[in-house]
Amino acid sequence: MQITSKFTVAVHILTCIDIFDGQMRVTSDFLSGSTGVNAVIVRGVLGQLRTAGIVETRQGSGGAHLAKALDEITLYDIYKAVDCVDDEGLFHFHENPNADCPVGRNIHKAMDGRLEAAQAALENELKSTTLAQVVADTRKIIDGE
Amino acid sequence: MQITSKFTVAVHILTCIDIFDGQMRVTSDFLSGSTGVNAVIVRGVLGQLRTAGIVETRQGSGGAHLAKALDEITLYDIYKAVDCVDDEGLFHFHENPNADCPVGRNIHKAMDGRLEAAQAALENELKSTTLAQVVADTRKIIDGE
DNA sequence: AAAGTTGAAACTAAATATGTTACAACTTTA
DNA sequence: TAAAGTTGTAACATATTTAGTTTCAACTTT
Numbered sequence: 001m002q003i004t005s006k007f008t009v010a011v012h013i014l015t016c017i018d019i020f021d022g023q024m025r026v027t028s029d030f031l032s033g034s035t036g037v038n039a040v041i042v043r044g045v046l047g048q049l050r051t052a053g054i055v056e057t058r059q060g061s062g063g064a065h066l067a068k069a070l071d072e073i074t075l076y077d078i079y080k081a082v083d084c085v086d087d088e089g090l091f092h093f094h095e096n097p098n099a100d101c102p103v104g105r106n107i108h109k110a111m112d113g114r115l116e117a118a119q120a121a122l123e124n125e126l127k128s129t130t131l132a133q134v135v136a137d138t139r140k141i142i143d144g145e
Numbered sequence: 146m147q148i149t150s151k152f153t154v155a156v157h158i159l160t161c162i163d164i165f166d167g168q169m170r171v172t173s174d175f176l177s178g179s180t181g182v183n184a185v186i187v188r189g190v191l192g193q194l195r196t197a198g199i200v201e202t203r204q205g206s207g208g209a210h211l212a213k214a215l216d217e218i219t220l221y222d223i224y225k226a227v228d229c230v231d232d233e234g235l236f237h238f239h240e241n242p243n244a245d246c247p248v249g250r251n252i253h254k255a256m257d258g259r260l261e262a263a264q265a266a267l268e269n270e271l272k273s274t275t276l277a278q279v280v281a282d283t284r285k286i287i288d289g290e
Numbered sequence: 291a292a293a294g295t296t297g298a299a300a301c302t303a304a305a306t307a308t309g310t311t312a313c314a315a316c317t318t319t320a
Numbered sequence: 321t322a323a324a325g326t327t328g329t330a331a332c333a334t335a336t337t338t339a340g341t342t343t344c345a346a347c348t349t350t
Binding site for chain 2: 001002003004005007008009011012015016019020033034035036037075084085086088089090091092093094095096097098101102103104106107109110111114115117118119120121122124125126129133134137138141142145
Binding site: 307 | 321322323324325326327328329330331332333334335336337338339340341342343344345346347348349350
């Protein structure tokens with residue numbers, strides 16, 4: 001199991017938008033070239049980021065722009081925007097435990113808190129990282145090339 | 146995206162093995178009944194738990210037993226045993242970023258540490274919980290019924 | 291020897307992820 | 321205002337993964 005690559009694609013896209021903004025029109029076609037991901041998929045991701053208020057795009061005129069400051073966008077915002085995890089939670093509980101068995105009818109209750117805590121640990125870590133940090137690191141590597 | 150239900154099934158199975166051990170033979174068929182999961186799938190999970198040194202099973206004689214003390218089995222051990230996540234990591238990096246683009250050829254390096262930190266946060270939380278705690282909570286709920 | 295069980299392979303079915311084709315709606319510019 | 325380029329979106333295709341199913345040999349107990 002892996003979290004959809006739309007997440008890393010989205011971070012890649014946003015980094016490009018910041019780095020190339022002003023120098024060129026950052027179209028879905030350009031982003032497709034940089035990410036190696038199909039342009040329609042890119043437009044889908046951009047659509048989700050737009051819905052989340054992270055980018056601005058408009059039909060016709062090409063070119064995406066950030067709708068927020070870099071340090072106001074966390075990896076968690078992106079992760080939520082592209083729907084990395086199910087509404088049911090990160091963990092998938094087997095659906096038909098037997099209510100006639102004392103373990104079967106209670107295991108869900110006994111585990112839920114632990115599973116939520118684990119998911120929260122992951123998400124809190126993502127909340128603590130902003131796109132500003134990722135872009136800064138990227139610029140640092142580019143400048144050092 | 147969700148982590149395979151084999152994880153919660155495995156915890157359910159191990160809880161049953163602890164709670165019903167001595168009272169009855171905890172066969173894959175019994176566990177299938179309690180979890181609502183196909184007996185062949187149960188045997189597959191038991192096989193992975195056996196490979197990980199968590200349970201003991203033998204062909205012919207039915208009945209699984211724990212191979213370790215409850216407080217020596219963490220949720221992380223189970224998560225690893227049933228192969229919840231890919232060897233490549235929890236996050237799936239898009240595979241063909243463009244090396245001719247300064248962002249494309251560096252984004253992986255710029256993100257990797259952050260992704261590993263997020264995965265580690267999840268896994269550390271799982272390492273901090275033992276099966277003993279889950280079983281204790283389960284018993285508490287059963288006794289309170 | 292019979293009955294019940296595990297281990298495992300091979301196949302099926304359903305769900306998900308990603309890519310592709312096609313095209314209408316829109317904007318810019320010649 | 322016509323042409324060119326772009327976004328948004330639907331419909332379809334393909335590959336992978338998840339879970340279930342069928343089948344049966346190997347094994348243990350009685």
